[in-house]
Amino acid sequence: MIKSSTIPQSYHLSKKNVQENYLPPISFEDLSDDEVINEIHQLKQELSSQVLILGHHYQQDDVIAFADDVGDSLQLARSAQKSKAANIIFCGVHFMAETADMLTSHTQKVMLPDLNAGCSMADMAQERHVERAWKEIAEAMDTVNSGKKIVPITYINCSAKLKAFVGKQGGAICTSSNAKKIIEWALEHGDKLFFFPDQHLGRNTCFELGISLEDMVVYDPNKFHGGLTEEQIKKAKVILWYGYCSVHQGFKIEQIQNLRSNEPDRKIIVHPECNFEVTQAADLRGSTSFIVSTLEAAKAGSKFAVGTEINLVNRLAKKFPSISIISLSPYQCLCTTMYRIRPRWLLNSLRSIKNETCENVITVDLETTKWSLLALDRMLELS
């Protein structure tokens, strides 16, 4: 079966569309919240092994309550890969559902309850812009005559098309858990690293591997030639894409400074999508799984300020009442695109499975899948 990709328009919606798209499915207007919850319970029981519900850590509690598995994007992709369920409802964002679709058989369907749940970071790297940058970097390095090699690495938070691009060009995918290993491999196998879409994960990891900030430059797709001269491209060891996560970029060095002066005994732990200053000033830095396992292992009475998405921070605070867990930021660092998945949308997906109409199925074409899997397999071999 040939699958075709459905690209979310979340990043480009007009105000009118945003309002319309935030509305729950019309057929649920008359249902109270309790009725929605009861029907989800009923349908989940009825459909039983036909459906697997996956919930990303950043989802809200009322959605997580129905998840068969909860985790970060890689954990959930693996969970989808292992599952035999005919229908997988991915309560996360678009690129995660795409990855799950590529890792499952063509007889299984992966559904995203709300197609507008995209990722602003993933949307910052469009295929045609990355291809243009690749060409400009290759020209600056004169790869045809010099024999020099650029290795592309993409963070898993990107479209399937970009994963395929990386697969074709001999690169690999990484997650925040294995970025160090993958980047190390890339640096051993090429003269220059091209990393996208998250500049912060790239910079933080490369710095940890001993690369100085002077050896890294940022390619901004909105500027002519990425805002770089040929000389700057030639000289740099690492070229970072100008992309970022709007949630993690919300954590500021001033918040760390305030905490240090008010509560010096509170440890600060942050995600590597936070900026360089913040990750350097924190006590601990690491992926979502690292944050979860560190808090799990923490002694009773210890105190933490956490720099990651607020739904996860609040859930961890409830789960581990013997330790004091607060958000590093006094503002709500909320992933607004994850936030779009509400119980009503989940119910809509379950009803559509029952009615055999299966709405909002995410599919990736075979060619894209083939090249993306090559890049994913490289990652899995190296992890």
Ligand code: SF4
């Ligand atoms: S938290 Fe950031 S990177 Fe993760 S889905 Fe939301 S916008 Fe994308």
